[in-house]
Amino acid sequence: MLLISCPNCGPRDETEFHYGGQAHIAYPENPNDLSDREWAEYLFYRENTKGTFAERWVHSTGCRQWFNMLRDTVSYDIHSIYAMGQPRPDTQSGLAPGAPTASAPTSSEGV
Amino acid sequence: MSADHLPEHPDFLWRNPDPKKSYDAVIVGGGGHGLATAYFLAKNHGMTNIAILEKGWLAGGNMARNTTIIRSNYLWDESAAIYEHALKLWEILPEELEYDFLFSQRGVMNLAHTLGDVRESVRRVGANRLNGVDAEWLDPQQVKELCPILNINDNIRYPVMGATYQPRAGIAKHDHVAWAFARKCDELGVDIIQNCEVTGFIKDGNRVTGVKTTRGDINTEKVGLCAAGHSSVLAEMAGFRLPIQSHPLQALVSELHEPVHPTVVMSNHVHVYVSQAHKGELVMGAGVDSYNGYGQRGSFHVIEEQMAAAVELFPIFARAHVLRTWGGIVDTTLDASPIVGLSPVENMFVNCGWGTGGFKGTPAAGLTFAHTIATGAPHKLNKPFALERFETGALIDEHGAAAVAH
Numbered sequence: 001m002l003l004i005s006c007p008n009c010g011p012r013d014e015t016e017f018h019y020g021g022q023a024h025i026a027y028p029e030n031p032n033d034l035s036d037r038e039w040a041e042y043l044f045y046r047e048n049t050k051g052t053f054a055e056r057w058v059h060s061t062g063c064r065q066w067f068n069m070l071r072d073t074v075s076y077d078i079h080s081i082y083a084m085g086q087p088r089p090d091t092q093s094g095l096a097p098g099a100p101t102a103s104a105p106t107s108s109e110g111v
Numbered sequence: 112m113s114a115d116h117l118p119e120h121p122d123f124l125w126r127n128p129d130p131k132k133s134y135d136a137v138i139v140g141g142g143g144h145g146l147a148t149a150y151f152l153a154k155n156h157g158m159t160n161i162a163i164l165e166k167g168w169l170a171g172g173n174m175a176r177n178t179t180i181i182r183s184n185y186l187w188d189e190s191a192a193i194y195e196h197a198l199k200l201w202e203i204l205p206e207e208l209e210y211d212f213l214f215s216q217r218g219v220m221n222l223a224h225t226l227g228d229v230r231e232s233v234r235r236v237g238a239n240r241l242n243g244v245d246a247e248w249l250d251p252q253q254v255k256e257l258c259p260i261l262n263i264n265d266n267i268r269y270p271v272m273g274a275t276y277q278p279r280a281g282i283a284k285h286d287h288v289a290w291a292f293a294r295k296c297d298e299l300g301v302d303i304i305q306n307c308e309v310t311g312f313i314k315d316g317n318r319v320t321g322v323k324t325t326r327g328d329i330n331t332e333k334v335g336l337c338a339a340g341h342s343s344v345l346a347e348m349a350g351f352r353l354p355i356q357s358h359p360l361q362a363l364v365s366e367l368h369e370p371v372h373p374t375v376v377m378s379n380h381v382h383v384y385v386s387q388a389h390k391g392e393l394v395m396g397a398g399v400d401s402y403n404g405y406g407q408r409g410s411f412h413v414i415e416e417q418m419a420a421a422v423e424l425f426p427i428f429a430r431a432h433v434l435r436t437w438g439g440i441v442d443t444t445l446d447a448s449p450i451v452g453l454s455p456v457e458n459m460f461v462n463c464g465w466g467t468g469g470f471k472g473t474p475a476a477g478l479t480f481a482h483t484i485a486t487g488a489p490h491k492l493n494k495p496f497a498l499e500r501f502e503t504g505a506l507i508d509e510h511g512a513a514a515v516a517h
Contacts, residue, residue, distance in 0.1 A: 001410045002402075015412050019401035021356070040502040044354040044445045048343035050405045073357075074405045 005081055008063040020056030022046045023068045054088045124290050125297035130304050133330035134162045137322050139309050140337035141165025142174040144462055146292035147477020153299035156485035161301055166308035170289030173339050176439035177470040178362050178396040180375055182219045182280035183244050186235050189495040189507050191242040197475035210291035212284050213389055217374050219280035224269035224380040232275045247276045258374050260425050267423040269381050282386050312349045318457040334459045335484045340440025342463035351455040354501050355442045358399040359409035363436040367391035381420035408438040441466050446506040451480055451493040460484050
């Protein structure tokens, strides 16, 4: 069982949460212009990272708020929890796409 | 017993050759699907200069971790066709492979607990019959007659309202299935290479020409991917994406008991599936953990809920002890149907996305995937399961319809 630190409610058991899959998937800006291939990418293709993965969770039986989480899909260690709308925190030496400023919450002890 | 009295060590069932410099085809993944694919490549298509590359030990991934249920009572025509073909192959394979892997056609029951379940089940029985799949609808009393240890009273949260029943379905000894295929593959000249992890692919433009491994580079005309939960990792190495999400799926066994459970019982609604292994363990499976994971373990609450459901349905299980729990990594698709066919890379083929149902599909996956690799075009049974369906929209949505939640 994962112990997940909800940004609003603090550490709670995984059973209080629901999983929302890969984070940072934006609705297409011009949906009418999309090809079949691009629609397939948007609807069905998601990263399936072996390693650090940015994903969404919702605290269903608590504050009912969504948040983002960086979690290792092999060790299941939670590296970072951050707000919806915030870019993915930089947890590697190399900058991740849309790397945040130093003020982004990246504490592995939960936020 | 002293060593003098021990029987002679049996012959090994396959060689452990070093990889050659080059093969006509390389299968990545030495589980059930990889072995079956190599077997049918050799037997049906005369391709014997081929290798199976396995990063760990033979059949040590999902092939060693599944709950061994074999059935073909899927709703949609495309699924019924491929799984029923698999079931027909299961029926003849012990003789063909000259190895009795204890395929026991003890029947599979899928319980209905709600009016929605009942309607879905009766509809599926009708669809199955139209597709030549044996199927019956049982009322609760008939359920009790077939499986006397099942609680059909209304003193549980979701009482049994009936069940679908497929008499030809059953279970088999998964390890022996792998060994049976491996021995025949070896006899036919296939190189089974264990402890050989694929680390990359060699390409000429968009055409694959070789495989990089921890035991050196291997040139090959064709590559078939049979890596289940790690399919996305391999596809990424080859430069394309798959619509696959990998999830932990857990199962467990009790200690040994006298035979008490004569059939296989699955319940979609309360989510547990139970059979009794030949040796006597109660074998139970759960649903997948919700999150993506490669850790070959899941969360405890999933098996806790599964046990709660099992004990309600089978009150005599209340005093049984869990002996062992484990997890495998299943490769799920958005429509809960497999992907068997061509890939965006020339001469590379993919067999993945079998999710929670890969074991039962093993013979048909092998047969159709071998056909696809050998001829460069899909067999009629796997044609609908092409990667393109996610673009064309011709999905085969077995969510719920497949008689089990995913």
